[in-house]
């Protein structure tokens with residue numbers, strides 16, 4: 060079966076979904092290929108034990124580390140991609156993130172564009188994804204051409220107290236940007252009383268501004284947009300010159316199908332975008348499609364992150380905890396490199412604790428975990444990791460993903476944790492190491508936490524060191540683009556989704572102009 064389209068987009072997550080939404084008004088014939096299905100709306104969406112301990116929505120993929128040990132990556136193949144599970148903390152990168160930055164373990168390279176180039180697209184992404192926040196509160200943020208569409212989500216009393224304590228101690232807490240659909244008083248709890256708004260859980264009532272709800276669903280039924288679910292792209296084929304993608308090869312319901320388009324855009328997430336390119340090797344692209352530079356799959360990043368539960372004597376009855384951020388240690392200060400971002404996590408629950416720390420919690424009774432969760436204030440620390448060439452996705456003969464990764468910037472990660480402990484002492488909260496849940500950093504299979512995966516097909520001006528050009532078009536292929544986190548040359552230390560969305564809008568404008 061061969062069908063022809065103007066644009067084929069592979070993947071319907073933050074990048075692909077947003078790109079489809081940007082291109083749809085052009086009237087061009089768009090095919091959105093998504094390997095997953097719609098995430099079922101069921102009571103288990105809100106059951107942390109089913110989601111975390113039961114791994115209800117995690118893909119059954121098996122990947123391998125650099126020693127050949129298998130692990131189950133925390134990837135979620137659904138319409139909306141990783142955003143179905145994300146915490147919707149929608150941060151912009153800081154302007155300095157677009158420049159070269161020196162860290163203890165090396166250089167974080169500059170982007171081929173400046174913050175000011177992406178700024179208009181950040182604004183459009185914030186308005187599309189209905190972000191609540193207050194530009195101007197965080198002293199490290201860049202200029203914004205427009206305020207957020209909605210005022211910040213109010214802190215609940217315990218978080219307001221933390222914010223006041225931080226300010227009294229000389230820090231600069233701010234209202235975190237949240238992508239959430241609320242009613243008029245801007246209180247999350249009133250919008251969704253059942254939802255504890257935990258990172259890693261889908262929202263049954265579709266109040267979370269994810270790529271399915273915001274970008275893809277509004278396109279369903281449009282005559283020029285076709286969404287195929289259960290459609291895994293396995294390879295791209297080119298013409299004999301190797302310059303043009305002619306066929307997108309899809310495995311769907313056990314059948315192989317091919318589709319064609321004037322423009323093909325990969326947005327399958329960093330690891331799977333690399334996988335598709337590597338599986339598309341041919342005579343003209345012996346090393347994998349668009350991989351004359353040997354950069355495809357390399358420079359994988361996923362952040363040095365750490366979750367910390369701090370216990371306070373008084374109970375923390377907060378429902379929607381993710382309303383506060385702190386960037387006092389984000390920028391270099393002359394005596395040290397940038398340390399990173401501190402923000403709130405979704406509220407702890409026994410199910411989440413068991414899912415993230417199965418060994419530690421195995422013998423702990425549920426009532427005890429409930430008590431811990433009731434008193435905990437949960438924080439999330441993020442430090443930038445570096446795009447090292449040997450941190451890379453490769454494939455074995457069967458096409459399975461192998462992920463080699465060595466952590467970088469441990470000094471900065473520890474520095475940020477030290478600063479947090481000082482903060483916790485100043486604000487009457489003690490960090491309890493025994494309860495510290497290191498989702499990403501110290502799990503026995505840390506590679507499995509691929510939530511913030513980025514790199515693998517970075518964009519840049521030099522074809523020798525990058526896969527795509529500044530428009531995110533493959534240097535070596537005339538009609539192949541990228542719109543996901545694979546293009547990141549560096550990852551900064553804030554959550555990546557808004558940058559993926561903003562860049563997808565930018566790529567969408569470019570592709571629409573090209574097709575005009």
Ligand SMILES: Cc1cc2nc3c(=O)[nH]c(=O)nc-3n(C[C@H](O)[C@H](O)[C@H](O)COP(=O)(O)OP(=O)(O)OC[C@H]3O[C@@H](n4cnc5c(N)ncnc54)[C@H](O)[C@@H]3O)c2cc1C
Pocket residue numbers: 069070071072073074075092093094095133135136137138139140141142144145146147148149150258259260290291292293326327328329331332335509510511512542543544545554555556557559
């Ligand atoms: C638990 C969790 C919490 C997070 N919290 C935040 C947060 O609060 N803030 C934030 O900014 N970011 C957060 N993130 C990260 C954010 O979701 C990702 O950075 C973002 O979604 C990446 O966008 P993407 O387009 O690169 O990939 P994705 O959004 O994952 O989209 C990739 C899509 O491609 C599909 N696909 C894969 N392979 C194929 C194939 N071969 N054929 C067809 N389709 C394919 C996938 O099913 C998926 O739908 C979180 C992620 C997780 C998992």
